[in-house]
Amino acid sequence: MLVNRKLILAHFWLAFAVFGIALTLGAWQMFIRSPIGTWLSNPELYYRSLTAHGTVMGYVFPTLVAMAFGYAISESALQQRLVGVRWAWAGFWLIVAGSIMAVIPIAMGRASVLYTFYPPLIGNVFYYLGVVLVVVGSWIWVALMSINLRVWRKANPGAPVPLAMFANVAGSYLWAWTAVGAALELLLQIIPVAAGLKATIDAGLARIFFSWTLHAIVYFWLMPTYIAYYTIVPRAIGGRVYSDSMARISFILFLVVAMPIGMHHTFADPQVGAGFKFIHSAFTALVALPTLLTVFTICASVEIAARLRGGRGMFGWIGALPWDNPMMLALAFSFIMLGFGGAGGLINMSYQLDASIHNTQWITGHFHLIFGGAIVIMYFAIAYDLWPHLTGRELIDIRLIRTQLWLWFIGMIVTTFPWHWVGILGMPRRMAYFDFGDPAIAPQAFSVTLSAIGGFILLASGIMFIVILARGMRAPQIDAGPYRFALAVHEPKTVPVALNTHALWVALMIGLTLTNYGYPILNLALSSGTSVPAVYVGAQ
Amino acid sequence: MSAEETHHDSAEVAARVERRWATIAVIIIVMMALLAAFAGIHRATMPQPRVEITDPSRLHLSGEFVESNLGSVLEANGNVTVRAIGQQYSFTPACIVVPADTPITLRATSADVVHGILIQGTNVNTMLVPGYISEQLMRFAKTGDYLMPCQEFCSFGHEGMWGKVKVIDKTDFADRAKGGGRLSCVGQ
Ligand SMILES: [Cu+2]
Numbered sequence: 001m002l003v004n005r006k007l008i009l010a011h012f013w014l015a016f017a018v019f020g021i022a023l024t025l026g027a028w029q030m031f032i033r034s035p036i037g038t039w040l041s042n043p044e045l046y047y048r049s050l051t052a053h054g055t056v057m058g059y060v061f062p063t064l065v066a067m068a069f070g071y072a073i074s075e076s077a078l079q080q081r082l083v084g085v086r087w088a089w090a091g092f093w094l095i096v097a098g099s100i101m102a103v104i105p106i107a108m109g110r111a112s113v114l115y116t117f118y119p120p121l122i123g124n125v126f127y128y129l130g131v132v133l134v135v136v137g138s139w140i141w142v143a144l145m146s147i148n149l150r151v152w153r154k155a156n157p158g159a160p161v162p163l164a165m166f167a168n169v170a171g172s173y174l175w176a177w178t179a180v181g182a183a184l185e186l187l188l189q190i191i192p193v194a195a196g197l198k199a200t201i202d203a204g205l206a207r208i209f210f211s212w213t214l215h216a217i218v219y220f221w222l223m224p225t226y227i228a229y230y231t232i233v234p235r236a237i238g239g240r241v242y243s244d245s246m247a248r249i250s251f252i253l254f255l256v257v258a259m260p261i262g263m264h265h266t267f268a269d270p271q272v273g274a275g276f277k278f279i280h281s282a283f284t285a286l287v288a289l290p291t292l293l294t295v296f297t298i299c300a301s302v303e304i305a306a307r308l309r310g311g312r313g314m315f316g317w318i319g320a321l322p323w324d325n326p327m328m329l330a331l332a333f334s335f336i337m338l339g340f341g342g343a344g345g346l347i348n349m350s351y352q353l354d355a356s357i358h359n360t361q362w363i364t365g366h367f368h369l370i371f372g373g374a375i376v377i378m379y380f381a382i383a384y385d386l387w388p389h390l391t392g393r394e395l396i397d398i399r400l401i402r403t404q405l406w407l408w409f410i411g412m413i414v415t416t417f418p419w420h421w422v423g424i425l426g427m428p429r430r431m432a433y434f435d436f437g438d439p440a441i442a443p444q445a446f447s448v449t450l451s452a453i454g455g456f457i458l459l460a461s462g463i464m465f466i467v468i469l470a471r472g473m474r475a476p477q478i479d480a481g482p483y484r485f486a487l488a489v490h491e492p493k494t495v496p497v498a499l500n501t502h503a504l505w506v507a508l509m510i511g512l513t514l515t516n517y518g519y520p521i522l523n524l525a526l527s528s529g530t531s532v533p534a535v536y537v538g539a540q
Numbered sequence: 541m542s543a544e545e546t547h548h549d550s551a552e553v554a555a556r557v558e559r560r561w562a563t564i565a566v567i568i569i570v571m572m573a574l575l576a577a578f579a580g581i582h583r584a585t586m587p588q589p590r591v592e593i594t595d596p597s598r599l600h601l602s603g604e605f606v607e608s609n610l611g612s613v614l615e616a617n618g619n620v621t622v623r624a625i626g627q628q629y630s631f632t633p634a635c636i637v638v639p640a641d642t643p644i645t646l647r648a649t650s651a652d653v654v655h656g657i658l659i660q661g662t663n664v665n666t667m668l669v670p671g672y673i674s675e676q677l678m679r680f681a682k683t684g685d686y687l688m689p690c691q692e693f694c695s696f697g698h699e700g701m702w703g704k705v706k707v708i709d710k711t712d713f714a715d716r717a718k719g720g721g722r723l724s725c726v727g728q
Binding site: 043044047112114118119120121202203204207242243246266267268269270271272273274275277278281282285286288289292293296297300346350351352355356358359360425426427428429430431432433434438440441489490527529530531532533535537 | 550551554555557558561562565566568569572573575576577579586587588589590591592593595596597628649652653654656658659660661662663664665666667668669670671672673674675685687689690691692693694695696697698699
């Protein structure tokens with residue numbers, strides 16, 4: 001039963017409100033950098049907007065969704081009242097305060113450093129402090145997830161931890177540890193400079209710290225999506241989870257190997273040698289493993305549902321799936337986008353192929369397809385699924401929900417495919433506008449226009465999503481019953497300790513991070529003469 | 541057969557299928573890593589192996605990146621070295637001239653914030669991080685003009701930071717390099 005509905009709803013609504021704002025900014029950015037909107041070009045406003053879009057979409061929105069979903073899982077999967085409700089509210093208000101603190105300097109144009117910070121470019125100190133507050137707020141959630149699981153374990157000694165909670169806690173640990181990289185960068189390097197206590201900064205070291213956060217954060221964004229694949233979709237379409245242990249192994253693998261691979265973001269950087277780059281490249285290949293396992297397990301789980309509905313034959317069962325069920329639709333779209341985005345990811349992680357597309361529009365296309373596409377469409381599905389349980393009211397606009405999901409999928413494809421294409425042609429990313437009059441750039445005008453159209457399709461879909469949820473708050477009351485998670489074909493009676501606890505895997509995660517990052521970081525931190533003068537935004 | 545046994549049998553089947561799939565997945569990944577290692581060892585493209593540092597606030601005073609040393613130079617062994625710096629919001633030299641069909645070493649750094657060099661239509665792509673020297677090997681098969689945008693956000697003028705690369709005939713380049721000195725195509 002969901003008891004703390006208000007808490008969960010507050011997180012979701014804040015998440016979707018900031019998402020709506022950031023989505024609008026995103027569409028505006030695509031418009032003014034395209035050939036159809038050149039009359040509005042203003043680089044200064046563009047980079048402010050880009051900083052706000054990235055900061056919200058990267059830090060605030062997915063964190064709040066993970067927290068809301070995490071609290072819901074903790075209550076419904078463990079069937080126990082949430083421990084630490086006051087702390088949970090404190091975490092929420094810290095995130096509110098941090099977001100406001102960060103957005104003011106952004107709006108004033110004093111923090112146009114984009115969400116990846118870019119030292120020695122330094123923005124207003126309150127921007128960074130705001131981001132720190134958001135992270136601290138989310139760390140309270142990490143602690144609460146761990147504490148709630150511990151309380152449950154005490155009451156149920158030796159029992160298998162419900163899969164949803166096992167995965168949820170794995171995701172929270174992953175976040176806690178991956179955020180440490182950016183936290184070190186902010187606290188040790190950037191904030192002292194932004195506050196005027198220091199005038200120089202090692203930009204190379206800062207990029208290494210940031211890469212520690214920047215890759216695994218994607219897997220943190222991904223966690224709610226994967227939890228939904230395993231524990232919501234099979235139930236919603238009348239199937240079962242093919243394998244409970246395979247699911248646990250996938251989440252453990254994410255926890256262990258997602259972390260120590262971020263240096264693949266610095267393949268083209270001069271401050272790391274080739275050796276560590278190769279190690280990180282190989283580890284990045286490894287992280288494809290849990291996704292491959294998941295694709296298999298989920299397809300098999302979906303097949304069970306189809307066969308229970310009378311589906312026959314090698315591929316004939318696909319037609320028997322409940323395609324009008326929004327959850328089925330969301331899963332299918334998510335998988336397609338994950339497929340394309342994942343293939344692009346394999347290209348990025350290869351340190352030979354990266355050279356052709358490094359820092360081009362291809363990268364923008366890649367991560368929007370994965371995060372904005374495969375991940376966010378499942379956030380929608382999670383909200384739709386949870387909403388009746390949170391509001392006690394039925395979501396009646398099923399056709400509208402299907403249209404919304406279709407539009408999101410189409411919008412994502414129309415936006416990201418042209419980006420991939422111009423990326424291959426060498427179009428750099430993060431540019432406020434292009435000189436489409438230049439004959440060498442003119443041929444890309446069509447692709448950029450197409451992307452902008454995709455942006456407006458996405459905006460339309462995002463607005464529909466918010467309208468559907470808002471209407472759901474005033475729909476007729478129903479008794480939604482207890483919130484349930486999918487059962488496995490063979491529900492585990494006992495689970496090996498290794499698949500039921502996190503300690504070993506957290507230790508492995510930390511150990512691997514230290515071996516993969518320790519030497520490069522120490523090497524840079526100890527070398528003198530690599531710090532350079534800070535360049536303050538707006539001071540030029 | 542009892543229900544318990546059927547259940548057990550189907551669990552066995554499930555586990556077998558699962559193991560098979562996991563094996564395939566592992567093989568795919570090992571193959572990818574091996575391919576990457578193979579290509580890397582053969583130096584199809586390799587990131588620079590050494591880390592070199594330089595003080596960005598002294599670039600114009602002395603050392604490799606003083607203004608008079610920027611541009612392209614023909615080395616005694618027939619190779620060409622190009623030295624360039626990026627600063628908000630331009631490259632120096634803004635137009636790089638190089639010969640076709642010649643091994644070229646690009647050495648570049650940043651004088652202020654992080655920039656990037658990307659030569660469109662090629663695999664030349666490297667970050668310029670202040671304090672560090674980036675080195676990249678390149679070779680152009682054909683003559684022609686290429687655009688060279690800054691690929692990393694470097695503040696409000698980033699979108700205006702476009703350099704050019706002019707690849708000219710090998711003998712033309714040798715002619716122009718006769719007097720020694722550093723070549724560029726700025727103003728041409
Ligand atoms: Cu630049």
